[in-house]
Every structure is written in structure tokens, then in C-alpha cells.
Amino acid sequence: MRAAAAGPAPGPGEMAIGVAHAGGPWGDVMARDGLLPPLRPFVPGFDVSGRITAVGEGVDPGRIGTPVTALTTGGARAEVVLAPAALSLDIGSLPPRTAAGPGRGAPTAYDLINTAARVRPGESVLIHAAAGSVGMLAAQFARLAGAGRITGVAGSARRAPALVAEGTVRVDVSAECSREGLATAVQRLAGGATHGKGVLRIA
Structure with missing residues (x-):
């Protein structure tokens, strides 16, 4: 039987985590x-x-x-990794595999919807690259913020089904990642140029 190697020692404000996922x-x-x-x-x-x-100085034992x-600066695929305590969240009964999934995508999407765009109930939201991890999470946060209409721009039809399965996103696959395509999608989201609507915020 191989003895377990000693893990890295956490410094001030850090914790050592035995990696599950x-x-x-x-x-x-x-x-x-x-x-x-x-x-x-x-x-x-x-x-x-x-x-x-294990925990370092300043972290509750x-x-x-x-x-x-x-979230770490790297090394999460080791047996033990160091992470700032400020960037950790207790997961309670959430399965560890599920908890490891959102990663940096979740806080990025949350900040885009709630801090940068400040989405309010009833507003329409356009999410570019909506089939990616940040885009799919942003759609969910927009729904939780009360957005009235959520349109996701995807580069191809094969990436659309996952968004449609969410039941909250209308997918526009005609708008590619070009400036002209995105402009068309924004106009469509606003209901057309004659409706007198414009883009309020870009996050």
C-alpha cells in the first residue's frame, strides 16, 4: 500500500482541498x-x-x-490543491461532480446579467455565443432576473437544441459571428427598425 503524499500547505487566506472533481x-x-x-x-x-x-491563517479551522x-489559479487536477478561501463556496448536499461544473462561467454570467447589464423584469435580452457555457448560464440568470424575452445567437443550428431544451430561449441561428449578422440580430430583438426601440445597455 502506498502512503499518501503530504499535500501543499495553505498560506494565509488559503485552504487545501482534497480534489473530488x-x-x-x-x-x-x-x-x-x-x-x-x-x-x-x-x-x-x-x-x-x-x-x-487544511486551512491557513485567517481561515476558520x-x-x-x-x-x-x-476557483484556483491552477493545479485542480492534482490530488490536493490550494485555493483562496474567498473564492470558495460551501456546497452542502449538492453532488461534488455537479458543483465542479459551473466554475468561472457562473460568476462571469451572473455579473454580465446582474452587474454589467443590470437586467430588469420585462426587459429583452440578447445573448451572443449563447450555446457556450457562459451563454447558457447567462440565459438562466436572465430568466431569474425576470427578462421578458431572451434571444440566443448561435453560430450553427446543431448548437441550438440545448438552448431550446431550456424552454426559455428563442434561438437565432441566422446571425453568425460577423458584425453585420449581429447587427441584424439586435434589430430583430428590438422588433425592427420602425418600432422606435434601441439598445439600452451592452455588457
Whole structure:
């Protein structure tokens, strides 16, 4: 039987997490393709779920053993990873596999809808690249914010079914990722140029 190796020691404001699941965000793909310079030595993984195994100065020792999800600067695909306590959330009874999924996409989508765009009940929302992780989460946050009409722009019809399955997004697959296509989609969302509506906010 192999003895377990000692994990990294958390510094002030950090916690060590015994990894149960690690997400697969686009940042991992970029790092492995050499498009995002990684820290060396490189261990992939930015999003993680698991149980807290140790805490550093300034973190409540009572959290040891608590199941959490967290954002890290890398290394989430190791057995133990360090994460800032400020970027961790207790997950309660949520399955760890589910908790590791949203990663950075969830706070990004939340901020786009609630902080940058400040979506209000009844407003119409256009989500570009709606079939991606941030786009799909943004549609859900827009629905929770009370948006009256949510239109998702997808680059191809094959990416539309997942959005339609949500039951909240009308998908426009005619608008490609060009300036002209997006302009057409915005006009369609506003009901046409003769309706006197315009774009209130761009996030």
C-alpha cells in the first residue's frame, strides 16, 4: 500500500482541498495549447470541488472537512490543491461532480446579467455565443432576473437544441459571428427598425 503524499500547505487566506472533481474550462484548453502561459510546473485544472483538508491563517479551522467548490489559479487536477478561501463556496448536499461544473462561467454570467447589464423584469435580452457555457448560464440568470424575452445567437443550428431544451430561449441561428449578422440580430430583438426601440445597455 502506498502512503499518501503530504499535500501543499495553505498560506494565509488559503485552504487545501482534497480534489473530488475538477472542471474542464476553456482556460485549460488554452493553456495546454500554449495560448495561455501557465505557471510552471504546470498542473491543469482551474475549477474544483472536494473537501477542505487544511486551512491557513485567517481561515476558520471549523471549515476543515466541509465540501466546497472553488476557483484556483491552477493545479485542480492534482490530488490536493490550494485555493483562496474567498473564492470558495460551501456546497452542502449538492453532488461534488455537479458543483465542479459551473466554475468561472457562473460568476462571469451572473455579473454580465446582474452587474454589467443590470437586467430588469420585462426587459429583452440578447445573448451572443449563447450555446457556450457562459451563454447558457447567462440565459438562466436572465430568466431569474425576470427578462421578458431572451434571444440566443448561435453560430450553427446543431448548437441550438440545448438552448431550446431550456424552454426559455428563442434561438437565432441566422446571425453568425460577423458584425453585420449581429447587427441584424439586435434589430430583430428590438422588433425592427420602425418600432422606435434601441439598445439600452451592452455588457
